[in-house]
Structures are given as structure tokens and as C-alpha cells.
Amino acid sequence: xxxxxxxxDEMTPYDRIMTVLAGKKExxxxxxxxxxxxxxxxxxxxxxxxxxxxxHKDPEKMASLGAALHELTGLENVEVPFELTxxxxxxxxxxxxxxxxxxxxxVKRYWVKKIDDLKIPDRPEEIRESGRVPIVCEAIxxxxxRYEDRVPVLANIDFPFQSxxxxxxxTATWYKWMRSEPEKAHDFMKTLTPLYTEIAIAYLEAxxxxxxxxxxxxxxANIHPKTFQKFVKPxxxxxxxxxxxxxxxxxxxxxxxWSPNLENVSGLIECDPDALTVEEATPMVEVRKxxxxxxxxSFPIGGNLSAFTVLxxxxxxxxxxxxxxxxxxxxxxxxxxxxxxxxTPTEHIKAFVNAVLEFGTPAPWRRG
Amino acid sequence: xxFLPQKAMVMSEKEEIxxxxxxxxxxxxxxxxxxxxxxxxxxxxAQLIAMLKLIRGVDIGDEEMCTEASKExxxxxxxxxxxxxxxxxxxxxxxxxxxxxxxxxxxxxxxSADAMYAGLNYLLxxxxxxxxxxxxxxxxxxxxxxVHDIGKNIVKAMLTATGYExxxxxRDVPTDDFIESAKKEGAQVIAMSTLMTPxxxxxxxxxxxxxxxxxxxxxxxxxxxxxxxxxWRAKIGSDAxxxxxxxxxxxxxxxxxxxxxxxxxMKETE
Numbered sequence: 001x002x003x004x005x006x007x008x009d010e011m012t013p014y015d016r017i018m019t020v021l022a023g024k025k026e027x028x029x030x031x032x033x034x035x036x037x038x039x040x041x042x043x044x045x046x047x048x049x050x051x052x053x054x055x056h057k058d059p060e061k062m063a064s065l066g067a068a069l070h071e072l073t074g075l076e077n078v079e080v081p082f083e084l085t086x087x088x089x090x091x092x093x094x095x096x097x098x099x100x101x102x103x104x105x106x107v108k109r110y111w112v113k114k115i116d117d118l119k120i121p122d123r124p125e126e127i128r129e130s131g132r133v134p135i136v137c138e139a140i141x142x143x144x145x146r147y148e149d150r151v152p153v154l155a156n157i158d159f160p161f162q163s164x165x166x167x168x169x170x171t172a173t174w175y176k177w178m179r180s181e182p183e184k185a186h187d188f189m190k191t192l193t194p195l196y197t198e199i200a201i202a203y204l205e206a207x208x209x210x211x212x213x214x215x216x217x218x219x220x221a222n223i224h225p226k227t228f229q230k231f232v233k234p235x236x237x238x239x240x241x242x243x244x245x246x247x248x249x250x251x252x253x254x255x256x257x258w259s260p261n262l263e264n265v266s267g268l269i270e271c272d273p274d275a276l277t278v279e280e281a282t283p284m285v286e287v288r289k290x291x292x293x294x295x296x297x298s299f300p301i302g303g304n305l306s307a308f309t310v311l312x313x314x315x316x317x318x319x320x321x322x323x324x325x326x327x328x329x330x331x332x333x334x335x336x337x338x339x340x341x342x343x344t345p346t347e348h349i350k351a352f353v354n355a356v357l358e359f360g361t362p363a364p365w366r367r368g
Numbered sequence: 369x370x371f372l373p374q375k376a377m378v379m380s381e382k383e384e385i386x387x388x389x390x391x392x393x394x395x396x397x398x399x400x401x402x403x404x405x406x407x408x409x410x411x412x413x414a415q416l417i418a419m420l421k422l423i424r425g426v427d428i429g430d431e432e433m434c435t436e437a438s439k440e441x442x443x444x445x446x447x448x449x450x451x452x453x454x455x456x457x458x459x460x461x462x463x464x465x466x467x468x469x470x471x472x473x474x475x476x477x478x479x480s481a482d483a484m485y486a487g488l489n490y491l492l493x494x495x496x497x498x499x500x501x502x503x504x505x506x507x508x509x510x511x512x513x514x515v516h517d518i519g520k521n522i523v524k525a526m527l528t529a530t531g532y533e534x535x536x537x538x539r540d541v542p543t544d545d546f547i548e549s550a551k552k553e554g555a556q557v558i559a560m561s562t563l564m565t566p567x568x569x570x571x572x573x574x575x576x577x578x579x580x581x582x583x584x585x586x587x588x589x590x591x592x593x594x595x596x597x598x599x600w601r602a603k604i605g606s607d608a609x610x611x612x613x614x615x616x617x618x619x620x621x622x623x624x625x626x627x628x629x630x631x632x633x634m635k636e637t638e
Contacts (some may be wrong), residue, residue, distance in 0.1 A: 098513065100513075102513075102566050102567075102569050103512070103513040103566055103567065103569075103570075104513065104564065104566045104567075106513055106514070106515050106540055107515060166515070166516060167515070171516065171517060171518045172478045172481075172517075172518060172521055175474040175475045175478050175518070176475055176478050176479055176482070178475040179429070179475045179476065179479055180479070220470055220473075221474075221594075222473060222474045223473045223474060223475070224470075224473045227473065227475065254594075255594070259470060261470070262470050307565060308565065308595065308597060308599070308600065309597060309599055313599060338565065338595070339564075339565050339566070341565050341568070342565070342566055343569075
């Protein structure tokens with residue numbers, strides 16, 4: 001399969017995505033070729049000589065890896081960082097890095113029981129200097145300089161609800177607190193949210209055009225939408241509102257968010273992000289319906305190609321068909337619904353890029 | 369002549385109350401639960417009352433209720449093993465169903481698991497050693513590179529409730545530990561879990577090593593977790609995939625049955 005060069009139309013990838021995120025998708029020429037969470041693969045790692053763990057710690061390597069799929073396939077955004085322990089590390093949790101091409105860093109087997117066990121800075125701004133936050137900021141500056149305003153630079157953070165349960169407090173303990181010690185759960189959310197928001201703002205001020213909030217513990221596999229309303233929404237909504245003063249905010253949630261009698265798509269949209277992206281367990285058609293109802297047709301939604309069964313496994317024909325289907329289902333930003341699998345062949349990502357160009361040109365709403 | 373039907377009638381009344389109570393619990397019908405409990409009290413069957421309390425304790429995640437009811441069951445002369453299967457495991461099954469139909473979520477399931485363990489802590493030590501682990505032994509853990517162990521813990525709770533012996537290696541478990549532990553413990557099943565995609569490869573490493581070690585006839589593998597699919601199972605040559613905790617329990621039963629049958633056959637041909 002020959003990779004078609006992304007046509008140099010009147011709009012740049014930056015214009016296109018930023019216009020969509022501004023809620024003005026009606027004016028774009030074609031759909032963006034976008035991914036709100038992952039922009040690298042193992043092949044990219046090899047080509048650009050940016051391996052783990054250096055790519056987590058060295059701004060140059062981080063920037064190179066974050067631009068890997070843009071350079072290799074024409075994916076229209078670049079993004080850093082690449083894993084989920086970064087925020088916990090900035091709060092003093094010890095992180096273990098592996099000399100391994102696939103494995104992400106992990107936390108040492110140590111779980112905090114109370115806020116005081118964490119390294120909470122006296123002033124929220126101080127978190128900007130903690131852990132690898134400055135490294136990510138540096139990588140963002142490098143990317144911004146390299147791509148100027150042609151290609152959008154994204155950054156991502158893990159929202160505290162997911163981050164606490166995954167890397168800070170023992171997971172089972174964390175979820176039980178929702179029932180047994182709700183004040184304690186609120187305490188953690190209340191203390192940590194401003195700090196994570198500060199990290200998001202630091203990335204945006206360093207030059208990121210948009211920030212993706214990963215709040216993947218809010219699916220129906222984990223909590224009831226009522227629990228989301230209590231323990232996540234007020235904090236997430238506040239954080240997004242603050243971050244949006246500095247740039248665009250995308251909200252991403254893996255896992256099932258919709259079933260015939262219960263859904264949390266609306267809960268997430270009510271947090272007022274500029275866009276929502278979901279995975280294949282959540283039907284795009286339903287997301288579209290709910291988004292239309294709550295925010296109108298200009299609210300952008302993204303997803304929900306299976307990172308594993310479609311993008312990794314292929315074949316190319318299937319990637320093409322599924323990409324067409326998500327566009328038909330009302331998706332504005334077709335992308336992998338979850339992190340792109342490291343060993344995904346570059347040819348498969350190219351097939352995805354080509355499929356978006358094929359079925360997303362012109363943008364569906366511009367067709368006569 | 370009159371004795372037998374009478375006894376059968378009493379048995380069926382007890383069973384009926386059990387059934388009604390289980391149904392009411394599944395439907396979360398508080399009035400019906402209360403009703404069944406009162407009927408049991410009227411019948412004056414201490415074993416039945418204890419059993420219903422065990423189910424209820426697990427269902428609503430009440431550790432104290434489970435510990436108390438476990439004591440009451442034993443005091444009423446119930447076999448500890450029966451109290452586990454018909455009481456705690458039944459409760460966990462109801463919790464599993466409620467999770468599946470999105471009535472319960474992680475907080476509820478985890479509280480229930482704790483309540484079940486509270487009961488197990490009392491009942492398991494009362495079971496004679498030779499009876500323990502006779503159903504089968506399972507090594508389980510979250511594969512290397514991943515610390516997300518909630519799914520694994522829920523599967524562990526369900527399997528423990530159904531009478532299997534579990535060796536829990538925890539999270540971020542090195543490849544070799546799975547193999548060595550299976551060898552050392554004489555386990556029939558290795559159960560692996562991961563939530564994230566980057567750690568899927570760790571499952572393949574365990575599967576590859578197990579195949580190379582020539583233990584594949586005696587030890588089967590089952591995989592599950594957020595990023596795991598049946599396609600991945602087929603690709604790496606694992607024996608089973610559980611899409612959720614309930615399915616995992618069924619598949620583990622199936623695997624252990626297969627091995628038990630194979631071992632029996634082997635012994636017969638010898």
C-alpha cells in the first residue's frame with residue numbers, strides 16, 4: 001500500500017483540529033487525522049532512536065517519540081507524555097522504569113493511606129518543578145518550536161480519580177472508600193485536583209495547544225454514574241474550566257460508557273470539555289445522539305476504533321471499513337479508542353490515515 | 369409411611385425459602401428478603417437462618433454479619449464447606465450477577481468480597497486439611513509491568529468461594545514466578561490478568577515459557593483483563609479467556625475438569 005501524502009490544502013492540520021475543538025467543525029475542509037492519546041509505536045521508537053526509559057526522561061527523546069507517527073504516517077498531531085505514573089511520581093510516589101521496549105513504568109509496591117503520605121507542595125505552582133513535569137514542558141517547547149503552528153501539539157494528564165486508584169492508593173481500598181469513607185475519597189480529590197490542574201496548565205503554558213484528560217476509571221465497569229456525579233464530576237468540571245483558560249481540553253475515557261439502561265456519556269460531556277473521545281465498548285452512534293442533545297452537532301466526538309482487533313491485527317481492508325463506519329456513525333475525529341498497541345505495524349496506521357482521508361474528504365457535513 | 373412425605377415436605381419448604389431469598393436478593397426486593405427471613409425464623413431452622421444471613425452479608429458487603437453468621441452456621445451443626453458453598457459462594461454469585469447487569473459497581477463488589485473473606489477466615493480453618501485444595505489449585509497474578517489488580521482480586525474472591533485453592537502472586541509478577549510457582553505448588557491452572565495493552569506481551573512470555581518447559585499437559589492457562597481479548601488468547605496459545613469474573617470461574621472449572629479427566633485417563637492406561 002502506497003502512503004498518500006497528506007494533501008496540502010488551504011487548512012493546516014493545526015487549523016483543522018483547533019477549529020474542530022473550537023466547536024466550529026462546519027468550516028473545516030475534511031476530517032482531521034487525529035489521536036488524542038497515543039502518537040508512537042515500537043517502529044517509531046526504533047526509527048527515531050527513542051526508547052524506554054530514556055523517552056520518559058529526556059525531553060529530546062520524548063519529543064522525537066511523540067512525533068513518531070506524525071513523521072512516519074502523516075497522523076496530524078504530536079503528543080507527550082506516554083504513560084500514567086507521571087502525576088503520582090510528582091507527588092512523591094516512587095516509580096520504577098524498565099529497560100524494555102514495550103513496558104511502561106510502574107509504581108513500586110507501596111500504597112499511601114492518607115494525604116500526608118504524599119509530597120504535597122505548599123503552593124500548587126511548585127508541582128511544576130516536581131518529578132518529570134519540567135521534562136514534559138521542555139519536550140512540549142521542542143515540539144512547538146519544531147512544528148510551530150502547522151501541527152498541533154497535545155499533552156495529556158491522568159485525572160486524579162484514575163491516578164489515585166491506579167498508582168497512589170491501593171485500588172480496592174480506593175473504591176471501597178466511595179462507600180465506607182466518602183470524606184476520605186473527597187479529601188484526596190479535593191487536595192489533588194488543583195495540583196493536577198496546575199500540571200495541565202504548565203503544559204498548556206509551555207506551548208501545548210490542547211490537553212487530553214485521561215479519566216478512564218469513570219466507565220460503567222468501575223462506578224455508577226451517580227458515583228461519578230459525586231466523586232469525579234465536580235472536580236473534573238472545575239479542572240477543565242481552569243485549563244480551558246489556557247488552551248483546549250479533550251476528555252478521554254476508555255471502557256463501556258453506554259448501555260441501554262445506564263450511561264455516563266452525558267456525565268462526561270457535562271464536565272464541559274471541548275471534545276470527548278471514547279473506545280469501542282461505547283457505541284459512537286449513541287455518543288453522537290447524547291452529544292447532539294446536550295451540546296449540539298458542533299460538539300466534536302472521537303474514537304472508537306479498537307486499538308487491538310482493528311489497528312493492531314488489521315488487515316488493512318478491515319481498518320478501512322471500520323474507519324468508514326465510525327465516520328458514518330457521526331465521529332468527527334476517528335482514532336484508536338485506547339492506547340495504540342506498541343507493535344502495531346506502521347502500514348496499519350498508514351491505512352487508517354488513508355481511510356480518514358478517503359472517507360473524511362470532504363467533511364461529511366459538506367457533502368451535498 | 370407417613371414419616372417420609374412429611375420429611376420431604378419440610379425439606380422442600382426450606383428449599384423454597386432459600387430459593388425465594390436468593391431470588392429476592394437478585395432482584396434487590398427488600399420486602400421479599402424480609403419476608404423470606406421471617407419465614408425462616410418461623411420455621412425455626414438455625415442452619416437456614418445462618419445461611420440466609422451469609423448470603424445477605426455478602427450481598428450487602430457486611431463483614432460483621434458474615435463472621436457472625438459463619439459462627440451461627442457452625443454452631444447449628446452445619447458443615448463449614450457447605451456454609452461456604454451454599455452461603456458465601458451463593459452470595460458472591462448474586463453479587464457477580466448484579467455487577468454484570470450494572471446494579472453493582474466496583475465499590476459494592478469489593479465490599480462484598482471483603483465480607484465473603486470475613487466469613488472464609490472463620491470457616492476455612494475448620495475444614496480438615498485433607499479436604500482442602502482437593503478441587504484444584506490455581507496460581508494467579510497480574511503480569512509483569514502492571515499493578516492494576518482489581519479484576520484479579522474479584523476473580524480470586526469468586527474462585528475461592530467456589531472451593532478452589534488459590535495461590536495469589538499479587539501484581540507486577542515476573543514471568544518466571546508464574547512457572548516456578550505452578551511447578552512448586554503442583555497447580556493445574558495459571559490465571560493471568562492485565563488491564564493495559566503494553567503488558568499484554570508479558571502474558572505471551574509466560575505462555576511461551578510454559579510451552580517450552582513441557583508442562584503444558586498438566587498446567588493450563590487462562591487470561592483476562594481490560595485489554596485482553598479472545599483473539600489475543602488464540603494468538604498466544606492460552607487455553608481460555610474470561611471476559612469477566614463470572615466467565616473466568618466457569619472457564620477455570622472447565623480447565624480443571626479437563627486436566628482431572630486427562631490425569632485419570634493417564635493413570636488408567638498406566
